[in-house]
Amino acid sequence: MARAPDNAVKWTTLVVLATVGTALTVATNPGFVMKISQEGLDYACQQGMAVLQKKLENIKLPDFSGNFKIKLLGKGNYNFYSLKVLNFQLPSPRLRLQPDVGLQLSISNANMAVSGKWNAKKSFLKAGGNFVLRAEGISLFANLKLGSDPASGHITAACSSCKDYINRVTLRVSNSKWGGLIRLFQKRIDSLIQKTLQNKICKILTNTVNTNLQQYIRTLPVxxxxxxxxxxxxxxxxxxxxxxxxxxxxxxxxxxxxxxxxxxxxxxxxxxxxxxxxxxxxxxxxxxxxxxxxxxxxxxxxxxxxxxxxxxxxxxxxxxxxxxxxxxxxxxxxxxxxxxxxxxxxxxxxxxxxxxxxxxxxxxxxxxxxxxxxxxxxxxxxxxxxxxxxxxxxxxxxxxxxxxxxxxxxxxxxxxxxxxxxxxxxxxxxxxxxxxxxxxxxxxxxxxxxxxxxxxxxxxxxxxxxxxxxxxxxxxxxxxxxx
Incomplete structure (x- = not known):
């Protein structure tokens, strides 16, 4: 069979330990059966998570900016840019069988760290420097629906639903004597970053399964x-x-x-x-x-x-x-x-x-x-x-x-x-x-x-x-x- 890139092989292992090609006619009974146990799925999950972790570490986070208000002094503005994911840890992944549907992927207690630069301005007050943001207690639940293509006989896999949650976000700044300004609008920043990350995590997972994995499956020989x-x-x-x-x-x-x-x-x-x-x-x-x-x-x-x-x-x-x-x-x-x-x-x-x-x-x-x-x-x-x-x-x-x-x-x-x-x-x-x-x-x-x-x-x-x-x-x- 054709050799696949490491990521494609591991992601295929995540869904099935082996995937197959094209069917010509439908037989009443199969001549060959592959049965994968929960233990096999556990191993597949470990391999697949290595791929997902790399993809999550390559998340492209957009710059964002906004306004803040200080009593007596009035409004100011802030800007966060050059955001980069330092690491994304997935310590407790689980892949479980869902009868008559497919598989359920769940991840709990994940965490990530993001670095970048920031600045803030209020009249004559200016501050800026570097920051490190840590998101902890990340949970993810996704359903993977399995089927087959009647025309080609390929197995099909689709992410039918995905939900993620971030428990807390901690922001630390450095290289600025006015870094205390961050505290004035930190809750708003935390909320913006949390929302951005939650949208990105599920989007990447869904795209990886529905597009990358499915495209690879279709390339497998019959x-x-x-x-x-x-x-x-x-x-x-x-x-x-x-x-x-x-x-x-x-x-x-x-x-x-x-x-x-x-x-x-x-x-x-x-x-x-x-x-x-x-x-x-x-x-x-x-x-x-x-x-x-x-x-x-x-x-x-x-x-x-x-x-x-x-x-x-x-x-x-x-x-x-x-x-x-x-x-x-x-x-x-x-x-x-x-x-x-x-x-x-x-x-x-x-x-x-x-x-x-x-x-x-x-x-x-x-x-x-x-x-x-x-x-x-x-x-x-x-x-x-x-x-x-x-x-x-x-x-x-x-x-x-x-x-x-x-x-x-x-x-x-x-x-x-x-x-x-x-x-x-x-x-x-x-x-x-x-x-x-x-x-x-x-x-x-x-x-x-x-x-x-x-x-x-x-x-x-x-x-x-x-x-x-x-x-x-x-x-x-x-x-x-x-x-």
């Missing part, structure tokens, strides 16, 4: 690129769901071919995610997610491997030659003496993964086509084997990527076609077991080891992982940190 064949669609298929315990994002979670996208001939299953809250974020990954991957790669013809005698390990006890096969099938060496053999493995149908509480069952169906390599390098078909297997797929997480490892339990052979006469496939069982385990499976695991990207923004790292299998889906729980 998909995660995997390789030259397929991408993953992580778009929203429904508005965010907010309960008293968590914020849930429902995503398409679908692999698709870049060259020719089409809808899978199966639908996502229902994922009954249990109420767990001891991690910051939970990812529900349905078998639909994995099975669309198998479909996309099978349709693209990626699941195809060619083995020759030269590609086998040097220590191999089997050899791909007609002479070696002739030990099991004499007719092969008789019809094609002293020739090399080429084995072409391919997936005859999309691999299908079933998730159950007891684990993940994987039932790929392969074909093995054997050819004799003739002296002119042309190929003569020997036989075609159907291969069905029971396998297990172990799934894990490496940083921000989903990885796997395939283990084959049993391999069953069936003779589909033969140009060398009928023969019992059991004669080739040991050879196929060896070749599939030693050569084919490692090639699959090499790809699975590279992994597939999870829908988290750049620089977010997952830790303290827990992975459990349920009916139709895996549940990954993790804590997060911004690296």
């Amino acid at each position: 998909t995660s690129k995997i390789d030259k064949v397929a991408d993953i669609d992580y778009s929203l298929v429904a508005p965010p769901e907010v309960t008293a315990d968590s914020l849930t994002l429902k995503m398409k979670g679908e692999f698709f071919r870049q060259a020719n996208r089409s809808s899978p001939p199966f639908d996502p299953p229902v994922m009954a995610i249990p109420p767990v809250h001891d991690r910051m974020v939970y990812l529900g990954i349905s078998d639909y997610f994995f099975n669309t991957a198998g479909l996309a790669y099978q349709q693209a013809g990626v699941f195809k491997w060619i083995l020759t005698n030269s590609t086998l390990p040097k220590r191999s006890k089997f050899h791909l030659t007609t002479g070696f096969l002739g030990q099991f099938l004499p007719q092969v060496s008789q019809m094609f003496p002293d020739m090399n053999v080429r084995l072409v493995f391919s997936v005859s149908s999309p691999p299908h993964l079933v998730m159950e509480p007891t684990g993940l069952a994987f039932t790929p169906h392969l074909e093995a086509q054997a050819f004799a390599v003739l002296p002119d390098s042309s190929l003569a078909s020997l036989f075609l084997l159907g291969m069905s297997m029971n396998a297990h797929l172990a799934v894990g997480v490496n940083s921000d990527r989903l990885v796997g490892n395939l283990t084959v339990d049993t391999l069953r052979l069936k003779l589909r076609h033969s140009n060398v006469g009928s023969f019992p496939v059991e004669l080739l069982q040991d050879a196929m077991n060896y070749i599939v385990t030693l050569v084919a499976v490692p090639k699959v695991n090499e790809r699975l080891k590279k992994g597939f990207p999870l829908p988290v923004t750049n620089r977010i790292q997952l830790s303290n992982l827990v992975l459990r299998s349920y009916q139709n889906f895996l549940l990954l729980g993790a804590n997060v940190r911004l690296g």
Whole structure:
């Protein structure tokens, strides 16, 4: 996913730990679910406050002036200028879930310091110098409404209301023997500054959410690129769901071919995610997610491997030659003496993964086509084997990527076609077991080891992982940190 500026990343973390891109069609059920707990929002709030604090410290306060009146002496005037915020402390921010609405941000006991210059004049009396103003007991309450854009599938965030309050303001002046004049109109100054600050704080927060954050969300890509064949669609298929315990994002979670996208001939299953809250974020990954991957790669013809005698390990006890096969099938060496053999493995149908509480069952169906390599390098078909297997797929997480490892339990052979006469496939069982385990499976695991990207923004790292299998889906729980 595209790398965002630090502030944009942190502000996105404030609203959701990861945001997603564009939806193409609406599915009945999601293939991928992200659930963010209150603990996750607490961490997001800490990151977001760092951004808000910087913005508040860059508030541009206008110069202001006015008149004052002194008994017996009459009226005078004052002027405050070159105002600059020295610091803005946000010690107690809280981000809370609002069921069916979104999030509520509250800040209490905040304080700020402002420096600047001042002068005052009454006839022959003139005063001026520097000042430092401290505003204390600042409170802020804002509601963040979450939704989704039906046309694009982006998450939407808007500051629907904002209210702030300043408890007290203290003004101290320096560099003037007539600084006592300030006391004559200090209450009026305090009131003006307090009103100015209150308007500015909510205005900055609202603009940051409604404009800056929303603009950044719209720049996020719709998909995660995997390789030259397929991408993953992580778009929203429904508005965010907010309960008293968590914020849930429902995503398409679908692999698709870049060259020719089409809808899978199966639908996502229902994922009954249990109420767990001891991690910051939970990812529900349905078998639909994995099975669309198998479909996309099978349709693209990626699941195809060619083995020759030269590609086998040097220590191999089997050899791909007609002479070696002739030990099991004499007719092969008789019809094609002293020739090399080429084995072409391919997936005859999309691999299908079933998730159950007891684990993940994987039932790929392969074909093995054997050819004799003739002296002119042309190929003569020997036989075609159907291969069905029971396998297990172990799934894990490496940083921000989903990885796997395939283990084959049993391999069953069936003779589909033969140009060398009928023969019992059991004669080739040991050879196929060896070749599939030693050569084919490692090639699959090499790809699975590279992994597939999870829908988290750049620089977010997952830790303290827990992975459990349920009916139709895996549940990954993790804590997060911004690296």
